[in-house]
Amino acid sequence: MIRIFIWSLLSFVLIISPFLGSVHLNLADIFNYDTLTSNIFFNLRLPRVFFAFFAGSILSLSGFLFQNIFRNTLMTPYTLGISSGAVLGVGIAIKLGFGILAFGISTLSAFGFFGALLSVFLLIYLAQFLKNTHQESLLLLGIALSLFYSSALMVIFYLGNSIQNDILIRFTMGSLSVIGWQNPLLLSLMAFILFVSIYMYRFELQLLALSEEQAKLKGVDAKKVILSLLIIASLAIGVLVSISGPIGFIGLVVPHLVSKLYPLSIEHRIFKTALFGGLFLVSCDTIARSIQTQGELPIGIVTALIGVPLFIYLIISKQG
Amino acid sequence: MIELDSLSCHYGDKTILNNISLKITNHLTVLGANGSGKSTLAKAICSLVEFDGIVKIDGNDIKNLAFKDRAKIISYIPTKLEVYDRYLLVEEFVLLSRFAYKSSFFDYSNEDKKIAKETLEFLELSYLLKQPLSSLSSGETQLVLIAQALVGQSKIIIFDEPTANLDPKNSKIIAQRIKSLKEYHEIILITHDLNLASYIDSPVFFIKDRKGNYFENDFFNEENLKEFYEVEFNSLVLVYD
Numbered sequence: 001m002i003r004i005f006i007w008s009l010l011s012f013v014l015i016i017s018p019f020l021g022s023v024h025l026n027l028a029d030i031f032n033y034d035t036l037t038s039n040i041f042f043n044l045r046l047p048r049v050f051f052a053f054f055a056g057s058i059l060s061l062s063g064f065l066f067q068n069i070f071r072n073t074l075m076t077p078y079t080l081g082i083s084s085g086a087v088l089g090v091g092i093a094i095k096l097g098f099g100i101l102a103f104g105i106s107t108l109s110a111f112g113f114f115g116a117l118l119s120v121f122l123l124i125y126l127a128q129f130l131k132n133t134h135q136e137s138l139l140l141l142g143i144a145l146s147l148f149y150s151s152a153l154m155v156i157f158y159l160g161n162s163i164q165n166d167i168l169i170r171f172t173m174g175s176l177s178v179i180g181w182q183n184p185l186l187l188s189l190m191a192f193i194l195f196v197s198i199y200m201y202r203f204e205l206q207l208l209a210l211s212e213e214q215a216k217l218k219g220v221d222a223k224k225v226i227l228s229l230l231i232i233a234s235l236a237i238g239v240l241v242s243i244s245g246p247i248g249f250i251g252l253v254v255p256h257l258v259s260k261l262y263p264l265s266i267e268h269r270i271f272k273t274a275l276f277g278g279l280f281l282v283s284c285d286t287i288a289r290s291i292q293t294q295g296e297l298p299i300g301i302v303t304a305l306i307g308v309p310l311f312i313y314l315i316i317s318k319q320g
Numbered sequence: 321m322i323e324l325d326s327l328s329c330h331y332g333d334k335t336i337l338n339n340i341s342l343k344i345t346n347h348l349t350v351l352g353a354n355g356s357g358k359s360t361l362a363k364a365i366c367s368l369v370e371f372d373g374i375v376k377i378d379g380n381d382i383k384n385l386a387f388k389d390r391a392k393i394i395s396y397i398p399t400k401l402e403v404y405d406r407y408l409l410v411e412e413f414v415l416l417s418r419f420a421y422k423s424s425f426f427d428y429s430n431e432d433k434k435i436a437k438e439t440l441e442f443l444e445l446s447y448l449l450k451q452p453l454s455s456l457s458s459g460e461t462q463l464v465l466i467a468q469a470l471v472g473q474s475k476i477i478i479f480d481e482p483t484a485n486l487d488p489k490n491s492k493i494i495a496q497r498i499k500s501l502k503e504y505h506e507i508i509l510i511t512h513d514l515n516l517a518s519y520i521d522s523p524v525f526f527i528k529d530r531k532g533n534y535f536e537n538d539f540f541n542e543e544n545l546k547e548f549y550e551v552e553f554n555s556l557v558l559v560y561d
Contacts, residue, residue, distance in 0.1 A: 067404075068404065068405070071402070071404035072404075200425045201425075203416065203419055203422075203428075204419075206405065206408065206412070206416060207416055207419060209403075209404045209405040209408075210401065210402070210403060210404070210405075210408075210416075211401075211402060213368055213398070214398075214401075214416075216368060216387065217366060217368070217391060217394075217395070217396050218391050218416055218417060218419045218420060218472070219387045219388035219389075219390070219391030219392075219419050219420035220387065220419065221387050259406075259407070263406075263407045263452075264407050265405055265407050265408040265409060265412050266405050266407075266408075267412070
């Protein structure tokens with residue numbers, strides 16, 4: 001019953017989402033292609049909803065992936081500093097002036113990808129020196145790296161000129177605003193690749209969620225599988241972050257909610273996590289756009305307001 | 321048959337096992353104090369830890385075996401299982417032992433599912449089929465771990481302190497299961513439970529001071545126990561028969 005209610009609510013929001021926003025749309029004009037209304041609807045609102053959906057899927061799926069690989073509900077690309085690494089990569093690209101070029105999008109994405117990938121490698125490299133095998137140490141390591149990347153970004157701010165800094169500040173606040181269909185389509189491809197990879201490796205992941213030892217014993221080439229999945233997640237996260245900036249806590253909140261809603265083993269939660277994550281971020285974005293302020297609320301604020309209390313709850317409930 | 325040829329293991333600059341050579345023709349019970357390297361020996365045989373020297377199974381160097389081929393030959397049953405996925409069901413868990421047999425990326429075959437189901441029936445565990453693994457008691461978990469090893473149909477099964485967390489009654493159930501497995505599998509048993517060890521009645525390998533001492537039989541007498549464990553024994557109390 002509660003499942004039906006939640007899915008209906010989220011689907012309802014998905015349907016009304018493109019009609020809401022700071023500019024009121026005249027419904028009669030939507031299919032009148034010469035009008036501003038039609039232009040806003042098809043080139044701003046619809047792509048944005050589409051983009052938000054796949055962004056939510058990617059964030060949720062990678063959170064789900066990290067949690068199962070590292071066996072801890074607090075692990076996400078955001079909490080482990082992978083997002084910050086991607087942000088730093090994009091920051092460097094903007095500072096170097098790539099962001100202003102016409103082909104800027106792909107360059108930024110490449111830098112975002114390498115930022116994410118390097119942070120994954122650095123995290124894994126440092127993790128092997130951990131004497132304490134508790135996963136909390138890995139989390140602390142991720143948080144430390146995240147702080148480091150943020151500081152490095154401050155240096156870039158300090159060195160940047162006002163135009164670059166303006167782009168950077170908007171970028172780091174996180175936004176799902178897109179123009180046209182290029183980015184949404186690119187992101188849907190990333191989400192698809194990530195989903196298919198996780199699905200293909202679902203049984204490996206089930207074994208890894210027991211322990212790396214169990215996975216190896218049952219015949220999984222654990223190192224190879226973990227590395228492949230982390231690289232693919234870095235690619236998706238890097239591309240996403242290069243377009244939208246960092247959006248926190250979705251990867252934490254959604255897998256948790258889905259496991260509460262569907263107490264099934266991970267094999268059966270992959271698709272539900274992707275779908276729920278997409279609808280959830282669309283809803284968050286709809287809230288952000290509907291609150292009447294000067295403009296719109298940055299999406300990161302909405303997700304943090306929902307995510308931080310859950311984050312604290314998960315930390316407290318784990319101590320039992 | 322497992323052959324160890326000058327096997328050494330180090331953690332950092334600490335030597336755990338030093339130059340151990342041993343032929344395990346059929347079964348083996350590994351004894352030794354805490355931290356003496358019993359589990360390390362088992363993990364070396366499964367190639368889960370780095371080691372120097374050679375481990376051969378039926379003449380094949382373990383390091384040359386593919387992950388899946390190794391999984392088909394050896395099962396290792398840990399003392400305890402941490403389960404992150406709280407909703408993993410027992411039937412799904414035992415099926416994971418068929419991983420090495422299934423085609424990559426595809427689901428488990430009906431044959432695999434049948435083997436898993438029949439094994440649980442054979443061990444009289446069918447009532448646990450739809451229960452989450454994380455909800456089981458220590459005794460049930462140990463039985464399910466045995467089921468999982470059997471589903472893998474491996475020739476060699478390594479038990480790492482199977483009775484460590486169990487009450488006497490469950491210990492007895494497990495002991496009888498392990499003994500009955502000796503007929504079709506090569507059993508390597510690591511334990512501190514001397515009642516269990518003497519009941520299982522395999523050759524004993526006692527690890528002390530990074531070296532092993534092999535006893536084909538007749539290990540369980542008061543002089544040996546005193547010499548190796550450095551404590552006095554009166555008699556072993558729990559009767560598994």
